Each structure stands twice: as structure tokens, then as C-alpha cells.
Amino acid sequence: MLLVDFLDLLERNLHSINEDEMPRVHDALRAMLGACIRPTSDRLAEARDLTGIMQKERVRAAIRRNIASVRLGSAMLCREVGVSRTHLYRIFENEGGVSHYILRIRLRTAFAQICEADAAVSVTTIAAACGFPDVSTFSRSFRREFGMTPTEVRIAANNGLRMELRRKAEPVGDSTPLVQWLKRL
Structure with a gap:
């Protein structure tokens, strides 16, 4: 595999x-x-x-x-990927842990969707689609991560401001771990 x-x-x-x-x-x-x-x-x-x-x-x-699943966590990932819990934790040790990594990915996904979605898609709907069943927990986590509320981000995006993530984003394109690894060789 x-x-x-x-x-x-x-x-x-x-x-x-x-x-x-x-x-x-x-x-x-x-x-x-x-x-x-x-x-x-x-x-x-x-x-x-x-x-x-x-x-x-x-x-x-x-x-x-599985980003929308509220059951997404280390147990689900161990079963789906076929690794031990200890190995999974070791894989994400430098990312602050598995739970922290999942939370960051959920928040970044929500951030992107809030910036792209029109006002017809509610923040509550976006939060649920990113695995947050409780909108108040989502809003607190979002503000802690980005320094703005989801509503503030939506208003800024709707007014034509280009919103960008404040922290390092998930590797994409030519910065995938494989390409990074190959360039270090």
C-alpha cells in the first residue's frame, strides 16, 4: 500500500x-x-x-x-490507516499532536470556506461541515487561531479584502513533504 x-x-x-x-x-x-x-x-x-x-x-x-466527522480522532485514524496509536502520535509529534493537527486543519478548511462562500451559507453550516457541532466552540477556536471571529472574516472577504491565514498553512503544491524531502537529499 x-x-x-x-x-x-x-x-x-x-x-x-x-x-x-x-x-x-x-x-x-x-x-x-x-x-x-x-x-x-x-x-x-x-x-x-x-x-x-x-x-x-x-x-x-x-x-x-473525514474532516466533517465529529468522530475524527486518533482511534479512527489508527483503524483507517493501520498504524498503532503510539506510531500515530510519533508521526505528529512535531505538529503539536494529532488532535492539535486535526483542529488546525479543520479551522483552516473553515477559514477558506468562509472566505469563498456567499452569505447564503451560514457560519454554523460551515462549522458543522468542518466537524464542529457546537458553533460557540468553533468561534472561540477560530478566534484563538486567527485573531478574528468567523463573522469578521466573512465581512472582510465580502468587502473584497483578500484574507490570508496568519500561520503556516498545510503543505500543498510543491511544498508537500515528499518534495521537501527530495529537495533536502
Whole structure:
């Protein structure tokens, strides 16, 4: 499964990898194939960083798929991705933990939807679609994360102000963990 996920992620990000980085892509592909087809301790060690990145990407994809579910949490992710709770916590150790990461992604998703949605879509509806059944908890978390209430963001966006996230956003495009990893090689 990791190999399939790696190939899929590589295909999605190939456009952002320049010619100079292609030898590293080749080496990464060789390491991943070797670890998956004939896993020896040397091959697994060679692919360890890459398999860690792929596991994190699988968890991130599961979070995106289940963002509206109020049951989204470490237990659901462990079942869906097939990792232990300890390993899941280790994967998100640098992100402030799994729960914190999920909360940030939910809030960023809500932020984007509030900026894009017209006034016909209520903040309550957007909050529920991002996994917040209680709008007051959502509003407090939103203000703590962005320094503005959801309503203030909507008013600013509706008045033509370009709203941007204050903190580091979720990696997208050429800043996916795979591309970052390849560029560090």
C-alpha cells in the first residue's frame, strides 16, 4: 500500500520537481521499490524516511476525507490507516499532536470556506461541515487561531479584502513533504 501511495504522490507532484532533482527521485523510487519487493534491514533503513513521509501523507489524506466527522480522532485514524496509536502520535509529534493537527486543519478548511462562500451559507453550516457541532466552540477556536471571529472574516472577504491565514498553512503544491524531502537529499 505504501508503494501505491508513493507512486500516486509522486505522480501528483512530478510537475514541481525540476530536472536537477530527478536523480534523487530515481534513488527514492529505487529505495521504495527495494524495501517493498525484497525487504531487508538495509533496504528498510534506506527507505525509512520515505516510508515515514508516506505514512504521514496517508494519515493527512484520511483526515481530509473525514474532516466533517465529529468522530475524527486518533482511534479512527489508527483503524483507517493501520498504524498503532503510539506510531500515530510519533508521526505528529512535531505538529503539536494529532488532535492539535486535526483542529488546525479543520479551522483552516473553515477559514477558506468562509472566505469563498456567499452569505447564503451560514457560519454554523460551515462549522458543522468542518466537524464542529457546537458553533460557540468553533468561534472561540477560530478566534484563538486567527485573531478574528468567523463573522469578521466573512465581512472582510465580502468587502473584497483578500484574507490570508496568519500561520503556516498545510503543505500543498510543491511544498508537500515528499518534495521537501527530495529537495533536502
